[in-house]
Amino acid sequence: MxxxxxxxxxxxxxxxxxxxxxxxxxxxxxxxxxxxxxxxxxxxxxxxxxxxxxxxxxxxxxxxxxxxxxxxxxxxxxxxxxxxxxxxxxxxxxxxxxxxxxxxxxxxxxxxxxxxxxxxxxxxxxxxxxxxxxxxxxxxxxxxxxxxxxxxxxxxxxxxxxxxxxxxxxxxxxxxxxxxxxxxxxxDHARAIDGLRQILWGLFKKVVIADQCSQYVNVIFNGSASFSGSEHIVGAVLFTFQIYCDFSGYSDIALGVARLFGIELLRNFAFPYFSRDIAEFWRRWHISLSSWFKDYLYIPLGGSKGGLWMKIRNTFIIFLVSGFWHGANWTFIIWGGLNAIYFLPLLILNKNRANLEIVAKGKLLPTAWEFAGMVFTFSITVFAWIFFRAASVGGAVKYIAEIFTAPFFTYPIRLNIPFTLLICFFLIVEWFGREYQYALGKPDIAFPKIARWSFYYVLVLSIWYFAGAEQQFIYFQF
Structure with a gap:
């Protein structure tokens, strides 16, 4: 169900x-x-x-x-x-x-x-x-x-x-x-309404963004040899959006449904793609799993109390185990290892807790330095997701190689214009809602009633328009 x-x-x-x-x-x-x-x-x-x-x-x-x-x-x-x-x-x-x-x-x-x-x-x-x-x-x-x-x-x-x-x-x-x-x-009427809003946003992310991204991602990853280098990049970026909107969409629905019954569940995502470094990303991605491994594996292993080599060892163990938790495939282990390597410079320089607050808190736009950090973190995350998505290590290596060997400057695969606009709309809503528990968590009083209901109707109509065959959530396989 x-x-x-x-x-x-x-x-x-x-x-x-x-x-x-x-x-x-x-x-x-x-x-x-x-x-x-x-x-x-x-x-x-x-x-x-x-x-x-x-x-x-x-x-x-x-x-x-x-x-x-x-x-x-x-x-x-x-x-x-x-x-x-x-x-x-x-x-x-x-x-x-x-x-x-x-x-x-x-x-x-x-x-x-x-x-x-x-x-x-x-x-x-x-x-x-x-x-x-x-x-x-x-x-x-x-x-x-x-x-x-x-x-x-x-x-x-x-x-x-x-x-x-x-x-x-x-x-x-x-x-x-x-x-x-x-x-x-x-x-609690107010809590129930808040739960319904979070369910609506979760469905939008799953049905409108993730499921539509999957159509392009499946075509590009399954027939990569026939696409240009730029189209390979598009496929990897779209999978990055797909897995986030699929999994965080599920979490939004789960938290919203629980709230309908008067129960608050643990937050699982906190706008990870707005992170300025990989440490911040992992504090904001699949929070319940990361904190579980921290409390029941990382700390029992010694955590950060030992010397530098113990910290490095424990960090690699956590990321490799996290990768293996996701599935029985070497691709997941390499994905975990890549993230450990990304994390290593921050750990050595003691910069892994440099960005604890959400980016540009209280401001409309980030600084140039913050924006550069977000772009870099997003880029290396996209690269790691290629291994996560590929069916085998060989398939991932082949996909990466084809980015550079295929005609790189060919105009990338043309996305459906309404869908492209909806991705932009999604990013704007997430950005303006980044200081709250979820994108629509801002108090109602901040917007006129007609604006709120018009916005909700846009979400509902978008879900209805893009709804098709029921697609399972990616993390059901884990």
């Missing part, structure tokens, strides 16, 4: 009406409804993997209780590693088994041995990378005595499987979401 589907457009109002107008007097009933709706939402993808979600939820629920009740550290560690081992074991099997099998056979082949890889057709359960990290953070936080275990299985299960975030995040923390699930929620 896609957010951008008719099925979801029918599903959401039904759950909303039941939640606020039928069982609104009972918090327990509301949470049961959220859990049942979440399991229905997940089962609509593939009911066969619903048992895996429930098993993972039960495992971490009971493991948390066992850890909190342990009488000695050895017992606590045993239950912690049971949870980590089983969760990562499932993730490794479903997501990485064939990758390791094929990679091993290729590695030993270089040593002169022939080993036929034993591969099987494994279907990746949707959302497994996200709900696995929900459970792991919960268990680790209990082990570290940051939180107490949740006694209600219903409450904990809602935390793990709340349907807006279930299949593509954001990756939530029990310290943030569980208190909201346990607290009585009252309908």
């Amino acid at each position: 896609l957010f951008n589907s008719i099925n979801f457009a029918l599903f959401l109002p039904v759950v909303f009406l039941l939640y606020w107008f039928v069982i609104n007097r009972s918090l327990k009933a509301q949470n049961i409804l959220l859990l049942a709706s979440s399991y229905f939402f997940y089962a609509s993808w593939d009911y066969r993997f619903l048992f895996l979600l429930i098993f993972s939820t039960m495992l971490d629920y009971f493991t948390g209780i066992k850890i909190a009740g342990a009488k000695n550290i050895a017992y606590k560690k045993t239950w912690l590693w049971i949870s980590i081992g089983v969760n990562l074991g499932f993730l490794a099997f479903f997501k990485y088994y064939n990758f390791f099998s094929v990679s091993f056979s290729e590695a030993v082949a270089h040593l002169g041995f022939r080993v036929d890889p034993w591969t099987i057709k494994v279907i990746l359960p949707i959302g497994i990378s996200f709900y696995t990290f929900h459970g792991l953070s919960y268990v680790i936080d209990i082990y570290k005595e940051r939180i107490r275990p949740e006694k209600s299985f219903i409450n904990y299960a809602v935390f793990v499987s709340f349907f807006p975030l279930l299949v593509a995040g954001p990756i939530e923390r029990a310290t943030h979401l569980l208190p909201q699930i346990k607290k009585k929620r009252l309908f």
Whole structure:
């Protein structure tokens, strides 16, 4: 059930009406409804993997209780590693088994041995990378005595499987979401309207920008040899917009839907393409994943407390693991490695926290230096995204080579004029909304009513005009 589907457009109002107008007097009933709706939402993808979600939820629920009740550290560690081992074991099997099998056979082949890889057709359960990290953070936080275990299985299960975030995040923390699930929620009209605005902007980014970009991107990447160097650059730039609008569009819809139910989720994007350096980019891109790796991997490895070489080592580990988290392909690992290399000069010069505030805060335009930093950061990000998009490392290298070997100065592929104007419109709206939680997060009072509603109608008509076949969100495959 896609957010951008008719099925979801029918599903959401039904759950909303039941939640606020039928069982609104009972918090327990509301949470049961959220859990049942979440399991229905997940089962609509593939009911066969619903048992895996429930098993993972039960495992971490009971493991948390066992850890909190342990009488000695050895017992606590045993239950912690049971949870980590089983969760990562499932993730490794479903997501990485064939990758390791094929990679091993290729590695030993270089040593002169022939080993036929034993591969099987494994279907990746949707959302497994996200709900696995929900459970792991919960268990680790209990082990570290940051939180107490949740006694209600219903409450904990809602935390793990709340349907807006279930299949593509954001990756939530029990310290943030569980208190909201346990607290009585009252309908807030202003919050609901704000949620609808964020849903609308998310749909615009997905349907109008990302899905239209994908049409050009697929043609150029799949038939790169027949395009000029300038068209290769256009393809890479359009993919840069596609993946941002696709994933941040999903996150906007997820946060907006959660707000309709009186719940605030963690922010996942903060206008990353307006970043002045790569460190700032990674503070603004997929924030929930970056912060997860920081808290549960980078800091336990020593963080920035050691010497320079330890900082460099930990940085490379974080970026390589982040790349591998995205999928079982060397292209993702190289993408992560490239970003680590980009990050290295800032780390060595101790400039990785130079840009903490949003660019040109309180100003209409950035300075020339800020603009140059934004252009440079965007350019190296576009280059790294080529590896992320390519089907193989060889395909990425070939694509990059063709930028320079194909007729470079040929006029690039002609984009649809209305679509080109909409990309410009999108960038302008994002720029003027960059100081808020999302592009349309500016208070209503700043604009006349007629201007606001005219703007909303433009978004709705654009979505209607460009809507076609339902396209999955890119991060569903991760």
